Every structure is written in C-alpha cells, then in structure tokens.
Amino acid sequence: MIQMGNNVFKDTWLITKRNIITTLRNPFSFIPNLMISAFFLLVYEGGLSGISQLPTFEGANYLAFILPVSIVSAAIGGAGGAGQGIVKDIENGFFSRLLLTPASRLAIVLGPIIAGMLQLFVQTLFILVIAYLLGLESATGFGGILFVILIAVGWGLAFAGYSAGVALRTKNAQAAQAGTFIFFPLIFLSTTFVPYELIEAQWLKVAATINPTTYIFESMRTVLIDGWQFWDLMQGVFAILIACTITITFAAVSAKKAVSRG
Amino acid sequence: MNGTIKVKHLAKTFKKGNVKAVKDVSFEVNEGEFFAFLGPNGAGKSTVVQILTTLINPTGGEAFVAGCNVSKEPGKVRRHIGVALQETGVDPDLTGREMIELQAQIFGYPKQKAKERADELLKIVQLEESSVRRIGNYSGGMRRRLDLALTLVHEPKILFLDEPTTGLDPSNRKAIWKELERLNKENGTTVFLTTQYLEEADSLADRISIINDGLIVATGTPKELKAQIGNDLISLTFTKQEDVTRAKGALESELDMADLIVQEGHLNIYVNDGNKQLLQIVRVLDQHDLKIETTNLSSPTLDDIFLKITNEPIKEGSDSNG
Numbered sequence: 383m384i385q386m387g388n389n390v391f392k393d394t395w396l397i398t399k400r401n402i403i404t405t406l407r408n409p410f411s412f413i414p415n416l417m418i419s420a421f422f423l424l425v426y427e428g429g430l431s432g433i434s435q436l437p438t439f440e441g442a443n444y445l446a447f448i449l450p451v452s453i454v455s456a457a458i459g460g461a462g463g464a465g466q467g468i469v470k471d472i473e474n475g476f477f478s479r480l481l482l483t484p485a486s487r488l489a490i491v492l493g494p495i496i497a498g499m500l501q502l503f504v505q506t507l508f509i510l511v512i513a514y515l516l517g518l519e520s521a522t523g524f525g526g527i528l529f530v531i532l533i534a535v536g537w538g539l540a541f542a543g544y545s546a547g548v549a550l551r552t553k554n555a556q557a558a559q560a561g562t563f564i565f566f567p568l569i570f571l572s573t574t575f576v577p578y579e580l581i582e583a584q585w586l587k588v589a590a591t592i593n594p595t596t597y598i599f600e601s602m603r604t605v606l607i608d609g610w611q612f613w614d615l616m617q618g619v620f621a622i623l624i625a626c627t628i629t630i631t632f633a634a635v636s637a638k639k640a641v642s643r644g
Numbered sequence: 645m646n647g648t649i650k651v652k653h654l655a656k657t658f659k660k661g662n663v664k665a666v667k668d669v670s671f672e673v674n675e676g677e678f679f680a681f682l683g684p685n686g687a688g689k690s691t692v693v694q695i696l697t698t699l700i701n702p703t704g705g706e707a708f709v710a711g712c713n714v715s716k717e718p719g720k721v722r723r724h725i726g727v728a729l730q731e732t733g734v735d736p737d738l739t740g741r742e743m744i745e746l747q748a749q750i751f752g753y754p755k756q757k758a759k760e761r762a763d764e765l766l767k768i769v770q771l772e773e774s775s776v777r778r779i780g781n782y783s784g785g786m787r788r789r790l791d792l793a794l795t796l797v798h799e800p801k802i803l804f805l806d807e808p809t810t811g812l813d814p815s816n817r818k819a820i821w822k823e824l825e826r827l828n829k830e831n832g833t834t835v836f837l838t839t840q841y842l843e844e845a846d847s848l849a850d851r852i853s854i855i856n857d858g859l860i861v862a863t864g865t866p867k868e869l870k871a872q873i874g875n876d877l878i879s880l881t882f883t884k885q886e887d888v889t890r891a892k893g894a895l896e897s898e899l900d901m902a903d904l905i906v907q908e909g910h911l912n913i914y915v916n917d918g919n920k921q922l923l924q925i926v927r928v929l930d931q932h933d934l935k936i937e938t939t940n941l942s943s944p945t946l947d948d949i950f951l952k953i954t955n956e957p958i959k960e961g962s963d964s965n966g
Contacts, residue, residue, distance in 0.1 A: 396749055404737035407778070471735070479733030479794065482697060483750045484722045 390486040397485070397493025398500075401467060405501055411463060416505055419456035420512050423449065426575070427516060443607065446520070449513050450602035451574055453530065454595060456505045457538035458565045464498030465545030465558030472553050472640075481641060491550070491637040495542050502538035506531050518606075526605040529615070536622040537598050541565060543629030550636035572596045594621040646711050647675035647801035647834035649696065655704030655858075656691050665691040667858035668705070673836060673851075675801075678828045680849035681838040682946070684954060688858040689838040690730065693806045696836070697727045710802055723751075726795030727804045732787045733794070736780030740771050740790050743779060744797060751798040765793040768823070785816030792823065802834040803827065809844060817841075821848060842946035852946070856954040869949050874903060876918030877944040878925065880911045883935040894932045899924060905952065914944060914952070 405411060426448040471477040471494075480490045510518070510527060520526040544565075549558035571589040573581065573596050581587050590596045601618025604611050649672065656666040666688040673679040683689045694700045696709055698718035707714045710724035734743055741762050748758035766772045769789040779787065788808065795803060805824070809817040825848060827833045839845055845852050846866050853863040862869055882888055888911050895901045895913065899921075903914035915921045918941045929936060 393750065396746060400735070400738065400742075400746055403742070404735060407737045474736060475729065475731040475733035476735045477733075478699070478729060478731075479747075480750075481699060482722060482725075482727045482729075482733075483747070484719055484752075485750045 393486045393489035394492050397489050398496045401494050401497030415459035419452045423452035445518050446606040450599045453534045458541050460502045461538045461541030462545050462559045464494050464542040465549035466555050467494045468549040469555040469558050487641045498542045502535050506534040520606050521609045522605050529605045530602050533618050540625035540629045543633040547633035547636040550640040568595045597621040649673035650708040653705035654702050657703045671853050676832040678835045678850045680845035680852045683855035687855045697804050725802045726800035728791050728795045728808050730807050732791040734779045739776050741775040747794050747797045769793040805837045846946050861953050873952050874914035875916050877942050878913040879940040881937045883937045887934045891934045898928050
C-alpha cells in the first residue's frame with residue numbers, strides 16, 4: 383500500500399479539479415445564468431442608456447455604469463452553484479465517500495467553493511468581453527478591468543460561502559439555490575440604474591446607503607469611469623471583506639457540523 | 645498495523661430524540677476472517693459500521709480497527725479500511741476510470757500509479773469496456789461493482805461492506821459474492837459484512853453476530869448458530885387452521901418439547917433427530933385427533949435462527965437504516 387501524508391493543497395486541487403470537470407459536463411447548470419446576465423446588460427444598455435445624458439452623469443458611459451449590475455447578478459446566480467454542487471454530492475453519496483478517505487476535511491469543503499470562484503471568474507470575463515464589444519471603455523485601462531474581476535470574484539465568494547453554508551446545513555438543493563435569491567433584492571435596493579443623487583424615494587436612499595452592494599457597484603464604476611480613487615475603491619473592498627467574513631464563517635461552522643462525527 | 649477489529653461495550657445514543665441505537669456491543673474479528681453482522685431494520689447494524697469507519701463517534705465504549713482507536717486516530721483508521729456503504733458513493737458526472745483515479749490520488753498514489761491501479765481494478769470488477777462512460781449511464785449492478793473497486797483502491801487490510809448486495813439482481817449479487825470470497829481467501833483481507841440476506845451470511849461468513857435492538861444476541865459460526873436451535877426443523881400444517889395451537893400444546897405437554905414456534909399457520913418444531921422424532925410427533929397428534937395436512941423435514945436456515953432469537957422475521961430486500 384502506498385502511504386503518503388495527505389496534503390491540504392493537493393487534496394484541494396484534486397477536489398476542485400473534479401468540480402470543474404463536473405461543471406463543464408453540465409453546461410446547462412451555468413449557461414442560463416450567463417445568458418440572463420448578458421441579456422440584462424444588453425437590455426439595460428439598449429433601453430436606459432439615454433439617461434446618461436442627464437447632467438448628474440457628467441457624460442459618463444452608461445455601459446460602464448450598468449455593467450456592474452450585470453456582473454453582480456451573474457455572481458449571485460453562479461455562486462448558488464457551489465451550494466447545489468455540495469448538496470448533489472451529499473445526495474449521491476460522493477460526500478460520504480470523501481469523508482471515508484484521509485482527504486483533508488478543509489479540502490472537501492473548499493474544493494466546490496474554489497471551483498465556484500473559477501466559474502465566476504470565467505463568467506465575469508465573458509460579460510466583460512460582451513461589454514467590450516458593445517463599446518466599453520475603462521478609465522483605468524486593463525488594470526481597472528482586473529480590479530472589476532477581483533471585486534466580482536470576491537463578492538461571488540461571499541455568496542458562495544452563504545450558499546455552501548446553507549447546503550451543508552440543510553442538505554437540500556432547493557434551499558441552497560433559494561438561499562441566493564434573498565440576495566437579489568440587494569441588487570435593486572441600490573444605485574442600480576441611476577446614481578445615488580437621482581434616487582427619488584427617501585426609503586430607497588436609506589436602503590442604498592446600508593446595502594453593501596452599493597459599495598460594490600460604486601467601486602466598479604469608479605474604476606471604470608473616474609479612475610483610481612483609492613478610498614472609493616476601498617469601500618468595495620471593505621464591503622467584500624466584511625461579507626466574506628460573515629458568510630465564510632457561516633460556511634465553516636456548517637461544514638464543521640456536517641463533517642463532525644457527533 | 646493489522647487486520648483486526650476489536651469492539652468493547654460500544655454504545656451510541658443520538659442526541660436527536662435520545663435514540664439509543666447501539667446499547668452495548670462487544671465482539672472481535674480476527675485477521676483474515678469473514679465476519680457477518682446480521683440484524684433487522686433499526687437493530688443498530690449501520691450505526692456500528694458508521695462508528696467503525698470513523699463517520700460518527702461512539703457515546704460509550706471503544707473500538708479498535710487495524711489496531712487504531714477509531715475515536716482518537718480516525719485518520720489512521722481511514723488509511724487501512726475500504727468501505728462500501730448502503731448507497732454507492734459515486735459521482736454520476738465522472739467516468740468509472742476518472743472516479744477510481746481520483747480516489748487513488750486522494751489515497752496518495754502518484755498520477756501514473758493511479759492510472760495503473762485503475763487498469764487493474766477495472767479488470768477485476770469487469771468494467772474495462774465501460775470505463776470511459778459516465779457513471780450516470782451505469783446500471784445499478786455496474787455502480788455497485790465500481791463502488792467495490794473504489795473501496796479496494798488502496799489495498800485495504802479490512803473491508804467494511806454495509807448491505808453491499810441490497811437491490812441487486814441474482815447474477816450481480818453472485819458476482820459480488822465471488823469477488824468478496826476471492827479477496828478474503830486469496831488476499832487475506834478481513835471482511836466485515838452487514839446483510840439482511842441470510843443466505844449471503846451463511847455461504848460467505850466464517851462467523852456471524854446477530855444484533856437486535858442495539859445488543860448482540862448471538863455469535864458463532866453458521867454451524868454453531870444452527871446447532872443452538874437443533875439440527876432439524878419439522879414444519880407441519882393442519883387441515884383445520886385452528887388445530888395449530890392445540891397441536892403445540894399437545895406436543896409441549898406430552899413430548900416435553902420446548903422449541904416450537906407458530907408462524908404463518910405453520911407449526912415449526914426444532915429437534916436434534918428429525919427422522920426419529922417425526923414419527924413420535926405424528927403418533928401424539930393422531931392420538932389427539934389432529935389432522936396433519938403437510939409435513940416437511942429440513943435443516944434450519946439462518947432465517948429460522950433469526951426468527952427464534954429476535955422473534956422477528958427477516959425483511960428481505962427492504963432498506964435498513966439500522
């Protein structure tokens with residue numbers, strides 16, 4: 383018998399690779415989400431781009447303004463896949479089979495989350511390519527595009543943590559997917575279609591202020607439209623750090639319970 | 645490292661509902677032995693398997709698998725055991741070959757060695773031709789055979805099989821039996837098998853323990869267990885159904901017989917010398933004017949032992965969460 387110490391990095395890679403393979407073999411698990419996000423981008427750009435003529439926009443490109451909405455909605459939908467993948471593994475016994483091996487327990491939970499992140503990365507690239515073809519211009523060039531990808535993946539990680547946590551807690555695929563739906567209102571209770579100054583309803587202004595999605599949108603928009611404005615960008619980074627701390631802790635506690643031998 | 649299992653006063657109470665699934669279980673399995681664990685639904689079989697395979701911790705007693713304490717050294721235990729649970733643990737989106745190679749790499753095989761191991765195992769479980777097909781397209785029997793291959797990847801000294809043939813057709817069941825027998829006899833692999841198929845335990849196992857309601861109620865070789873209830877079984881039916889109870893009373897009082905069970909209209913009598921005692925029985929019943937419709941003399945099966953010990957017939961083919 384070959385005996386080697388189990389390495390958390392190697393185990394994580396093996397399990398992540400397997401999750402990537404299964405995702406690629408089920409293209410319909412991610413294509414509809416991607417199509418809807420691209421559809422949002424086209425429709426919003428086609429239907430609402432006229433409002434960028436308003437003085438508050440200061441001549442900014444509406445495509446760059448609306449792009450973060452499309453990216454974040456793709457991130458939410460895609461992140462639900464991490465949780466669903468875990469539930470599928472629990473249901474078909476693969477999760478138990480992994481628990482019966484010496485594989486690192488951390489790797490068993492991290493694998494699907496990292497695979498989900500990579501999926502998000504590719505999705506974000508796809509949407510960026512469409513946006514580029516539609517005429518997207520970045521005030522900060524390639525560096526700004528990289529920052530947008532980083533923010534998208536980071537925000538997706540926060541959702542994936544939540545989705546994985548719900549999956550490990552409920553062991554129910556519908557619950558894992560439905561869990562991410564509660565994040566959809568966050569997209570719209572924000573500076574989704576117009577800048578903060580143009581929001582009419584006072585309650586929506588309050589909601590937008592306390593909604594972390596606002597800071598994600600604004601950091602992406604700042605880098606695409608205004609340039610490298612450190613504190614504006616940092617607000618998005620902080621929002622991600624706080625959200626990830628909460629959801630990844632939730633996922634870790636749920637995972638500990640799921641793999642515990644009580 | 646060795647291929648033994650030692651279980652001392654094992655107990656497991658689930659917090660949820662305060663269910664005492666395992667009350668007090670002790671037994672030992674020797675290296676290279678084929679050991680069967682029998683019990684009805686909810687008896688505690690699967691809970692014992694889950695403890696021994698490190699999936700759950702016991703709430704009392706201790707267990708050593710391959711010389712390692714299952715509660716304190718779960719990682720070491722996992723390296724030495726192969727486990728096939730009631731549900732096959734396979735990913736329907738991978739091919740059979742990918743699944744084996746992944747399992748081998750998790751157990752520390754380098755990529756090339758993992759490929760070679762997959763070649764060997766696919767041949768053993770006769771899945772070479774289907775190795776590049778996705779598991780989602782496999783039949784139940786093929787999945788079960790692949791599951792067995794996965795348990796063998798790291799050449800474990802001890803195999804745990806929790807009802808491995810439940811739901812399989814007879815030919816697939818026989819194929820699994822043949823492979824288990826080969827592993828046990830040729831490789832000296834210790835096998836711990838839970839089953840509801842008494843025929844399975846009877847034909848494969850060196851020793852059997854019967855668990856009921858969280859307690860071991862009998863342990864021995866199939867032959868020893870059968871001897872506990874007599875060498876022969878006489879089964880009688882009567883022209884009038886109601887005569888069964890009268891006949892039982894008559895035989896108990898006149899022939900001083902104790903091992904009589906009424907089951908589904910039959911009177912089952914466990915005796916040591918069936919041929920000789922059948923004549924006496926017929927004579928006594930005739931004296932009481934009890935008309936026998938059919939007689940049957942046979943050797944008792946493990947079903948009979950099970951029924952006698954647990955007062956519960958085996959429910960074959962049903963799912964068990966015990």
